[in-house]
Amino acid sequence: MTIQLEGNLEKLRASAPLVHNITNFVVMNFTANALLAVGASPVMAHAVEEVEDMVSIAGALVINIGTLSARWVEAMKLAMWKAAELGKPIILDPVGAGATPYRNRVLTELLETAPPTIIRGNGSEILALAGASIQTKGVDSTADSVDSIGAAQALSARFGSVVSVSGAVDVIVHGSRTGWVSNGVPLMTKVTGMGCSASAIAGAFAAICGDPFEAAVSAAATMGVCGELAYRNAKLPGSFQIAFLDKLAEVSPAHLAELCKIKFE
Amino acid sequence: MTIQLEGNLEKLRASAPLVHNITNFVVMNFTANALLAVGASPVMAHAVEEVEDMVSIAGALVINIGTLSARWVEAMKLAMWKAAELGKPIILDPVGAGATPYRNRVLTELLETAPPTIIRGNGSEILALAGASIQTKGVDSTADSVDSIGAAQALSARFGSVVSVSGAVDVIVHGSRTGWVSNGVPLMTKVTGMGCSASAIAGAFAAICGDPFEAAVSAAATMGVCGELAYRNAKLPGSFQIAFLDKLAEVSPAHLAELCKIKFE
Amino acid sequence: MTIQLEGNLEKLRASAPLVHNITNFVVMNFTANALLAVGASPVMAHAVEEVEDMVSIAGALVINIGTLSARWVEAMKLAMWKAAELGKPIILDPVGAGATPYRNRVLTELLETAPPTIIRGNGSEILALAGASIQTKGVDSTADSVDSIGAAQALSARFGSVVSVSGAVDVIVHGSRTGWVSNGVPLMTKVTGMGCSASAIAGAFAAICGDPFEAAVSAAATMGVCGELAYRNAKLPGSFQIAFLDKLAEVSPAHLAELCKIKFE
Numbered sequence: 001m002t003i004q005l006e007g008n009l010e011k012l013r014a015s016a017p018l019v020h021n022i023t024n025f026v027v028m029n030f031t032a033n034a035l036l037a038v039g040a041s042p043v044m045a046h047a048v049e050e051v052e053d054m055v056s057i058a059g060a061l062v063i064n065i066g067t068l069s070a071r072w073v074e075a076m077k078l079a080m081w082k083a084a085e086l087g088k089p090i091i092l093d094p095v096g097a098g099a100t101p102y103r104n105r106v107l108t109e110l111l112e113t114a115p116p117t118i119i120r121g122n123g124s125e126i127l128a129l130a131g132a133s134i135q136t137k138g139v140d141s142t143a144d145s146v147d148s149i150g151a152a153q154a155l156s157a158r159f160g161s162v163v164s165v166s167g168a169v170d171v172i173v174h175g176s177r178t179g180w181v182s183n184g185v186p187l188m189t190k191v192t193g194m195g196c197s198a199s200a201i202a203g204a205f206a207a208i209c210g211d212p213f214e215a216a217v218s219a220a221a222t223m224g225v226c227g228e229l230a231y232r233n234a235k236l237p238g239s240f241q242i243a244f245l246d247k248l249a250e251v252s253p254a255h256l257a258e259l260c261k262i263k264f265e
Numbered sequence: 266m267t268i269q270l271e272g273n274l275e276k277l278r279a280s281a282p283l284v285h286n287i288t289n290f291v292v293m294n295f296t297a298n299a300l301l302a303v304g305a306s307p308v309m310a311h312a313v314e315e316v317e318d319m320v321s322i323a324g325a326l327v328i329n330i331g332t333l334s335a336r337w338v339e340a341m342k343l344a345m346w347k348a349a350e351l352g353k354p355i356i357l358d359p360v361g362a363g364a365t366p367y368r369n370r371v372l373t374e375l376l377e378t379a380p381p382t383i384i385r386g387n388g389s390e391i392l393a394l395a396g397a398s399i400q401t402k403g404v405d406s407t408a409d410s411v412d413s414i415g416a417a418q419a420l421s422a423r424f425g426s427v428v429s430v431s432g433a434v435d436v437i438v439h440g441s442r443t444g445w446v447s448n449g450v451p452l453m454t455k456v457t458g459m460g461c462s463a464s465a466i467a468g469a470f471a472a473i474c475g476d477p478f479e480a481a482v483s484a485a486a487t488m489g490v491c492g493e494l495a496y497r498n499a500k501l502p503g504s505f506q507i508a509f510l511d512k513l514a515e516v517s518p519a520h521l522a523e524l525c526k527i528k529f530e
Numbered sequence: 531m532t533i534q535l536e537g538n539l540e541k542l543r544a545s546a547p548l549v550h551n552i553t554n555f556v557v558m559n560f561t562a563n564a565l566l567a568v569g570a571s572p573v574m575a576h577a578v579e580e581v582e583d584m585v586s587i588a589g590a591l592v593i594n595i596g597t598l599s600a601r602w603v604e605a606m607k608l609a610m611w612k613a614a615e616l617g618k619p620i621i622l623d624p625v626g627a628g629a630t631p632y633r634n635r636v637l638t639e640l641l642e643t644a645p646p647t648i649i650r651g652n653g654s655e656i657l658a659l660a661g662a663s664i665q666t667k668g669v670d671s672t673a674d675s676v677d678s679i680g681a682a683q684a685l686s687a688r689f690g691s692v693v694s695v696s697g698a699v700d701v702i703v704h705g706s707r708t709g710w711v712s713n714g715v716p717l718m719t720k721v722t723g724m725g726c727s728a729s730a731i732a733g734a735f736a737a738i739c740g741d742p743f744e745a746a747v748s749a750a751a752t753m754g755v756c757g758e759l760a761y762r763n764a765k766l767p768g769s770f771q772i773a774f775l776d777k778l779a780e781v782s783p784a785h786l787a788e789l790c791k792i793k794f795e
Contacts, residue, residue, distance in 0.1 A: 238775025510768025
């Protein structure tokens with residue numbers, strides 16, 4: 001199995017898909033800049049009065065519960081329902097799943113509203129989402145991505161979703177397919193919103209790529225390669241964050257081909 | 266016709282006007298940093314319980330609908346009404362005008378609440394605001410600023426506002442006056458919040474400058490020149506964003522005089 | 531009197547305390563990155579449905595009223611009440627105290643809900659909070675930290691709190707103890723969220739340090755030393771902000787020992 005990683009990046013940049021984000025306050029700026037840098041067009045909108053209209057003109061919907069509240073959850077549901085109706089890809093980022101009962105309850109409701117095309121989280125979040133009794137420490141992972149493969153497979157089977165688990169190795173699961181992306185650097189965990197940006201960029205790829213598994217792998221590889229490229233110039237989190245945005249804009253299909261470390265089984 | 270561009274920048278820095286922003290979540294941090302860098306004093310406040318008091322101590326009010334919702338719109342109206350009562354400049358940034366019916370409806374309500382002193386948007390937004398039947402792609406422009414001059418003139422005539430249209434060339438219209446600012450670089454469209462910062466900085470100039478047309482031109486020129494200065498050091502969006510903030514702080518009146526490309530007709 | 535500044539930084543990094551922030555929209559990203567950089571684990575959560583659960587798993591609670599509104603105040607009270615019940619440190623940052631009657635009213639309510647472990651603000655805010663009739667200019671200080679010592683002492687006596695006043699010299703008061711931290715650079719006032727990060731980092735130290743006075747002094751010293759280190763590389767606000775995050779990650783206990791200028795009386 002191979003994926004059209006280089007072609008997908010070119011296609012993303014050529015079509016500049018509109019990605020509708022209902023996401024958290026902490027990462028909105030970084031996420032918008034990451035989407036712009038990689039070549040997509042971000043929009044953030046959460047009013048219940050407009051989310052259905054916004055998702056109608058978007059290429060993908062990204063739902064991120066990082067700083068959720070009741071009114072926002074209502075908007076998320078409306079947007080997800082509309083995206084499902086229109087057949088647009090839905091990316092769900094279950095930030096902090098397992099940290100509080102409210103987050104778990106909301107996630108159950110969102111999963112009942114519409115099955116996500118892609119679920120992207122860290123190991124703890126994927127374990128929590130799959131119903132494992134795990135206590136997440138806030139929004140940072142305490143579990144390894146590889147330990148979450150069973151949970152990812154269970155989620156994928158239940159919802160038909162691609163499940164992308166970020167970690168030292170990113171593991172992407174869809175039914176019987178599994179992809180392993182071994183790019184990235186540990187410093188990425190010291191910049192807030194890296195995972196959220198991975199979800200948003202998965203949305204950008206899903207908007208232009210018919211196969212959501214391929215979209216999720218392309219996003220993970222692009223993030224990881226840009227992390228490695230950024231780390232060549234910046235070893236500390238402030239300057240790394242900036243270098244990472246630079247690399248998202250600068251990375252070429254040839255870079256991806258040269259540097260990505262993807263395995264399938 | 267000439268404007269006191271250099272004197273306005275000196276005056277802004279000497280008086281450090283308080284600029285009250287009711288703006289969107291994506292750009293709040295960047296906007297606050299841009300205002301601080303150029304020499305103004307930002308405050309963000311959106312509670313209906315306090316916006317009237319906050320605008321009373323501010324030098325200008327900046328309204329930006331990027332991530333609007335019902336309760337925020339209520340606060341925007343209260344603040345605009347109070348600013349109008351006190352004769353303080355109101356800057357309206359119609360982010361994503363034309364993208365959804367809700368945005369259009371809210372903009373109509375805001376324009377009925379109080380005529381803005383300055384309306385600043387991209388070409389698509391100004392066309393949408395003027396009632397042209399245009400479908401905006403999220404929050405990015407699909408129309409050239411120069412194609413929006415008729416719409417800008419119509420808006421200016423209807424509301425008495427200065428209308429500032431950002432683009433490769435910024436066009437500023439007030440009644441029979443038109444200014445053209447040909448500064449800036451394309452990379453500015455790859456950093457989120459550049460337009461929003463242009464609106465906020467227009468607020469800072471309007472707070473210290475009796476003529477809102479001159480304030481809008483000064484803001485457009487300062488933004489554009491700082492974009493050019495930043496681009497000398499930074500060709501990629503992450504580092505460009507940071508260099509731009511640096512240049513807002515560093516730019517001297519002499520820089521502006523030397524680099525600004527303004528025409529009037 | 532001495533404090534275990536170096537040991538506290540090592541302890542913070544070894545235990546990576548979870549710091550629960552209910553803070554303002556402007557600074558959320560910078561605050562989260564500052565906490566990550568220094569070695570803590572940030573979480574932002576404001577839903578009334580979950581703040582009590584979140585504070586239960588956190589090491590400290592940071593309340594910041596920068597962009598307050600009614601529903602958020604409700605959540606702040608629930609979280610403070612729970613933190614007090616569980617004996618977890620509460621840090622209150624009274625952003626813009628004195629700017630509007632609403633802020634003053636809310637602060638009175640918050641102080642009645644639970645006495646903060648640490649109150650950290652600028653001179654104007656501490657004066658306003660202590661009931662001095664002062665009109666704050668938005669969120670920037672118009673008063674010197676040293677002029678606020680009386681107000682800080684009064685607040686400390688009334689609520690039993692450590693009161694940390696940021697300024698050219700940071701003054702930390704707890705009952706009869708006073709600490710003076712003379713680190714930092716003026717450029718720190720040109721980056722939004724520096725004060726808010728100081729409060730968040732005080733939360734991180736309070737989570738791992740039994741004595742809140744020592745936690746507040748450690749936070750002020752760490753902020754100031756990192757400001758000085760950043761200023762060696764970056765003299766303008768955009769790049770300074772990034773360099774500051776880098777230095778929070780890079781600063782060693784030895785750096786602190788060498789550079790911190792702390793006096794007690």
